[in-house]
Amino acid sequence: MKFKSQKVAYWFFAACMLLLTLQLTYGFIMAFAHMGLDGLHDYIPFNAARATHTNLLVVWLLTGFMGATHFIIPEEADRELHSVPLAYLQLVSLLVVGVVAIIGFHLNWWEGRKFLEIPRPLDYLVVVNVLLFIYNIGMTVWNGKRFTTTGIVLFMGLFSAALLYLPGMIYFTNHTFDSYFRWWVVHLWVEGVWELIMGAILAYLLIKLTGVDREVIEKWLYVIVGLTFLSGILGTGHHYYYIGTPRYWLWIGGLFSALEPLAFLGMALFAVAMYRRSGRQHPNKISLYWTVGCAIMAFVGAGFLGFAHTLPQVNMYTHGTLVTAMHGHLAFWGAYAMIVLAIITYSMPLMTGRKLWNNMPGLLAFWTSNIGMVGMTGAFAVAGIAQVYLERKLGLDFMVVQKEIEVHFFGLTLAATLFSVGITLFIYNFIKHGLPRDEMVGDQSLDAEWVEPHQAQTVSAAPAPEKSTPKTGKKAKA
Amino acid sequence: MLSKSQARTFFLVGTLLFSVLFLFLTIDTVRQVPAQTRAKNITPAVARGKHLWDQNNCMGCHTLLGEGAYYAPELTKVYERRGAAWMDVFLKDPQAMFPGQRKMVKYKFSDQDRQDLIAFFKWIGEMDLNGFPPRPSRDLNAGLPAQVTPPAPPSTRADVPAPRPTTQPSSQAATRVGAAPQVAAAPAMPVKFQQLCVACHMLGGKGGRVGPALDGVGKKYNVTSLRKWLEDPQGVKPGTAMPKLPFTAQELDQMVAFLLAQK
Ligand code: HEM
Ligand code: HEM
Ligand SMILES: [Fe+2]
Numbered sequence: 172m173k174f175k176s177q178k179v180a181y182w183f184f185a186a187c188m189l190l191l192t193l194q195l196t197y198g199f200i201m202a203f204a205h206m207g208l209d210g211l212h213d214y215i216p217f218n219a220a221r222a223t224h225t226n227l228l229v230v231w232l233l234t235g236f237m238g239a240t241h242f243i244i245p246e247e248a249d250r251e252l253h254s255v256p257l258a259y260l261q262l263v264s265l266l267v268v269g270v271v272a273i274i275g276f277h278l279n280w281w282e283g284r285k286f287l288e289i290p291r292p293l294d295y296l297v298v299v300n301v302l303l304f305i306y307n308i309g310m311t312v313w314n315g316k317r318f319t320t321t322g323i324v325l326f327m328g329l330f331s332a333a334l335l336y337l338p339g340m341i342y343f344t345n346h347t348f349d350s351y352f353r354w355w356v357v358h359l360w361v362e363g364v365w366e367l368i369m370g371a372i373l374a375y376l377l378i379k380l381t382g383v384d385r386e387v388i389e390k391w392l393y394v395i396v397g398l399t400f401l402s403g404i405l406g407t408g409h410h411y412y413y414i415g416t417p418r419y420w421l422w423i424g425g426l427f428s429a430l431e432p433l434a435f436l437g438m439a440l441f442a443v444a445m446y447r448r449s450g451r452q453h454p455n456k457i458s459l460y461w462t463v464g465c466a467i468m469a470f471v472g473a474g475f476l477g478f479a480h481t482l483p484q485v486n487m488y489t490h491g492t493l494v495t496a497m498h499g500h501l502a503f504w505g506a507y508a509m510i511v512l513a514i515i516t517y518s519m520p521l522m523t524g525r526k527l528w529n530n531m532p533g534l535l536a537f538w539t540s541n542i543g544m545v546g547m548t549g550a551f552a553v554a555g556i557a558q559v560y561l562e563r564k565l566g567l568d569f570m571v572v573q574k575e576i577e578v579h580f581f582g583l584t585l586a587a588t589l590f591s592v593g594i595t596l597f598i599y600n601f602i603k604h605g606l607p608r609d610e611m612v613g614d615q616s617l618d619a620e621w622v623e624p625h626q627a628q629t630v631s632a633a634p635a636p637e638k639s640t641p642k643t644g645k646k647a648k649a
Numbered sequence: 650m651l652s653k654s655q656a657r658t659f660f661l662v663g664t665l666l667f668s669v670l671f672l673f674l675t676i677d678t679v680r681q682v683p684a685q686t687r688a689k690n691i692t693p694a695v696a697r698g699k700h701l702w703d704q705n706n707c708m709g710c711h712t713l714l715g716e717g718a719y720y721a722p723e724l725t726k727v728y729e730r731r732g733a734a735w736m737d738v739f740l741k742d743p744q745a746m747f748p749g750q751r752k753m754v755k756y757k758f759s760d761q762d763r764q765d766l767i768a769f770f771k772w773i774g775e776m777d778l779n780g781f782p783p784r785p786s787r788d789l790n791a792g793l794p795a796q797v798t799p800p801a802p803p804s805t806r807a808d809v810p811a812p813r814p815t816t817q818p819s820s821q822a823a824t825r826v827g828a829a830p831q832v833a834a835a836p837a838m839p840v841k842f843q844q845l846c847v848a849c850h851m852l853g854g855k856g857g858r859v860g861p862a863l864d865g866v867g868k869k870y871n872v873t874s875l876r877k878w879l880e881d882p883q884g885v886k887p888g889t890a891m892p893k894l895p896f897t898a899q900e901l902d903q904m905v906a907f908l909l910a911q912k
Contacts, residue, residue, distance in 0.1 A: 218709020284707035397660035413781030566785030569722035604802030
């Protein structure tokens with residue numbers, strides 16, 4: 172960690188862990204409700220559980236992106252953050268808005284538009300909050316000593332994400348327009364500007380972890396985000412097939428969304444290629460796992476499973492079924508959850524000085540959560556395909572079909588349990604790292620030791636190493 | 650090979666080009682949507698209905714136009730499927746309509762609210778959705794090949810009220826071809842029958858699949874047992890999926906007479 176202000180990232184990440192835990196709890200509530208175990212119906216009806224589950228997801232991912240930004244931008248701009256108190260103010264106010272929104276959901280106070288359920292008055296607070304963040308980061312970049320592609324792409328991604336929140340706030344009486352512009356937020360976020368954020372974090376991590384030349388990595392970053400927008404903007408059309416919009420969206424949306432996997436394929440190939448090219452090994456192996464794993468799982472979840480139902484002929488049948496939920500889970504997990512967990516595993520040792528990399532809980536966390544998530548995807552897939560066949564092909568009544576596929580939600584629960592074990596281990600490791608320490612400011616030895624492995628001096632300021640810490644970690648005073 | 654500045658140009662030009670194209674298509678879409686969605690039919694009632702839809706986050710359980718959650722039925726064609734009368738009864742107390750089933754929140758909708766929601770669904774159902782929802786390619790309602798269909802289970806005990814409140818679709822689907830529709834005989838089909846009962850029961854091959862088919866129901870019941878069943882399904886068979894429907898005394902008489910004629 173080079174700058175003191177990078178420490179604020181820790182608190183954003185801690186908030187992430189908390190919100191993630193809550194998100195999973197609500198996932199279980201829904202999975203049980205799908206099995207007929209809806210004892211909480213009177214207190215937490217399904218729509219409240221669902222709004223909570225998805226909004227917590229979005230909020231913890233955004234919190235993670237913000238944490239990542241606070242860690243990355245000072246380094247890329249080569250200066251302290253513009254204002255640390257502002258960063259804390261922004262985090263706290265974001266959490267307050269989030270908590271109020273979630274309490275509101277349980278009291279039937281919301282806007283009732285999928286993924287944008289936050290009630291209108293709170294939307295304005297979100298906007299103010301994000302403006303604070305953009306201002307703080309913008310000032311840091313603006314006054315920075317250097318401009319890097321990674322930094323600029325990250326900033327542009329965040330800035331356009333903020334801008335794209337606005338079309339979701341226009342009120343339309345015509346339900347079709349309402350939907351049309353809701354997708355400007357939802358689709359253009361996850362299949363557009365968030366990919367910039369993801370790509371930038373990925374590039375940063377690859378630069379740090381593989382030691383491949385920045386110029387090479389950043390060139391490919393441009394190619395990838397170029398592919399993203401080339402396909403993703405008109406790819407929005409895959410949500411405009413059947414909502415009362417003109418027919419030409421069928422082929423425009425079909426064609427361009429079918430190209431969207433290219434960007435994800437690019438990321439996966441790129442990450443694997445860089446990983447191969449790295450001559451020397453960074454000691455933080457787990458972070459490399461999460462980084463390369465993220466690129467691969469994003470391709471599987473978003474690229475492959477997205478493609479599976481994006482052609483209009485297929486989407487006609489799968490549109491609005493559990494097949495969509497299958498894709499939604501693995502895509503969000505691979506692309507966005509994993510990139511946040513990657514930057515957390517990368518930055519924690521640097522902020523706290525505790526080298527909990529390559530320890531058993533960390534490795535298990537990686538494998539268990541991923542295997543669990545793949546299992547969940549499988550359960551949703553089987554339920555979804557059965558639903559499509561019975562309901563859309565054979566014309567059986569919705570509720571009759573739901574009874575038939577109840578058993579797959581038991582499978583889902585099992586896989587989700589495995590997944591949650593992985594997440595628990597991750598959080599356990601997070602807590603074990605302890606708090607960020609001022610001694611680590613300016614100490615880049617943990618990163619540097621593999622770059623210049625011959626420089627081996629001992630540092631007295633570093634904390635006593637964990638029992639589980641591998642002996643390889645030599646400490647050097649920067 | 651590709652240089653970094655070429656890569657940047659690719660990104661900038663591509664993004665700009667496709668953003669402009671997207672905006673252009675959006676303008677065209679905005680022009681066409683009013684006609685395609687029959688926007689002239691958006692009455693104040695429809696607008697209020699949409700507001701209720703949003704305010705209560707109905708999309709948190711249902712899909713509409715295929716968008717929403719996967720816990721409760723797709724509602725795009727609900728007006729066509731159920732009709733206004735059924736929806737009005739259902740929205741008063743959703744859990745009464747499907748007792749013991751997956752629950753819908755019991756909202757305190759006023760009479761006006763319910764009418765507004767129904768108007769909203771009617772408007773939604775009349776949009777041109779480019780073919781969505783798809784017609785089932787093998788609609789079981791449209792009938793199975795005769796040889797695959799087992800004959801209707803014979804009912805022997807005429808005095809015992811034994812409607813099978815089964816949730817298995819196959820057995821009810823099976824009964825319909827075997828029994829000849831007797832609709833033409835004797836009392837005319839009450840309006841309420843068409844509005845409410847067919848949502849769950851089949852008669853002459855048309856209707857829902859939640860309860861058993863009603864062809865031949867007159868053979869299983871007599872006046873008293875049938876009247877008792879309709880007045881209080883739960884009392885006769887606790888746990889049944891059959892709701893107590895809001896019939897007036899006169900409607901009940903008509904219904905009993907009509908059903909007993911289904912021999
Ligand atoms: C990381 C990127 C992605 C994420 C996080 C993501 C997530 C989601 C989510 C949550 C939905 C459900 C939206 C709703 O119904 O409100 C959805 C729908 C959809 N996604 Fe993605 N997605 C991603 C990338 C892609 C890609 C690359 C494709 C195409 C190749 C794709 C194709 C689709 C399609 C066709 C639907 C509509 C499903 C339906 O009609 O019900 N997605 N996605
Ligand atoms: C304990 C683990 C989890 C369980 C049991 C679970 C379960 C569920 C269920 C039952 C639904 C609702 C489907 C419906 O509408 O009927 C849902 C929705 C959703 N969940 Fe999860 N979930 C879990 C974890 C996650 C994670 C880790 C993510 C993201 C990385 C996630 C992302 C989503 C998304 C995006 C949706 C909306 C999908 C759509 O509308 O198509 N969930 N989840
Ligand atoms: Fe999309």
